[in-house]
Amino acid sequence: MKDDLISFKKLLEKNGYKFTMGKRIVLKTILDSKTHLNVKEIYERIKEYQIGLATVYRAIKVFNKLGIVKEININGISYYEMKIFSGKPLHIHFKCFKCNSIIDLDSQSLNFDYLKLNKKVEEENNIVIYDSNIMFEGLCSKCREELKCQDQQNLEE
Amino acid sequence: MKDDLISFKKLLEKNGYKFTMGKRIVLKTILDSKTHLNVKEIYERIKEYQIGLATVYRAIKVFNKLGIVKEININGISYYEMKIFSGKPLHIHFKCFKCNSIIDLDSQSLNFDYLKLNKKVEEENNIVIYDSNIMFEGLCSKCREELKCQDQQNLEE
């Protein structure tokens, strides 16, 4: 087994789960993906291995419970990405209204600012924050440029 | 008609919708509620007026599209709260892992900090942010106290 999977195996077994082939393949698929995947997408990618849809759902449920993956809801559908060992303390997502693309915003300095704010939120409200989900909606830079060009053309007419 | 509903009527009609009794009752229900409601909850509260579930869904879809209400997804279910004319520029939500309650965090100074951060995000990424969804998960102050008490008792045993 690849070294990088051993930590996951240990984490699963510590919690009474078996690190089966199904779970391994689902996990690997999420690990290898550059973008967030939903269950259907994961299933499509791995069904050649004879893995059922229910197994994918069950594996992800366990991963989510153990904090291995992070769930992001976009238009009522759940997408998943790695959470632990991912090197990202915070995930800020941005959804473009126009092209519907989801962009990860992970600037070092922004993350730091947000973590500082988290601390303030915790103190002000006497709560403990384990996880934070931040999702912005708006116009991405590409769509923004396109709109600018259109405006220009409208003016010239 | 109550004064405070006229702005909504105008907004709807400007966009080609009729401000019917169904929409009015659904809107009033969300307006009057102190907490976020899901469609089923709204339907339960107003079905005595002979309003069908589909009507509730359709009304909310329009409200959401026009920015009248804000949609919040909690565990795959959509909840709704007022967005425009609500006096809150930003809604930060907190969900307690233990008691599952959803708490609104709306401190003036925090909101200000977040809006400032939004500006920074916009500049760094050359995007425009129309809306932001921030949801924290963790331990609320009440559950935190309870856990503290339990720890105390465990130590004394």
Next chain:
DNA sequence: CTTGATGCAAAGGATTTGCACAAAT
């Protein structure tokens, strides 16, 4: 009158579950 709105029931899509069987420790 014309157009959008409604209620109902059926359809749709995502997720869960019951069950018999298979696989892991």
Next chain:
DNA sequence: ATTTGTGCAAATCCTTTGCATCAAG
């Protein structure tokens, strides 16, 4: 050997849609 995992199909839950009818402007 025992316990958890799996595939399949059925069931469930939330949401949307088609259609005939109704109501608002």
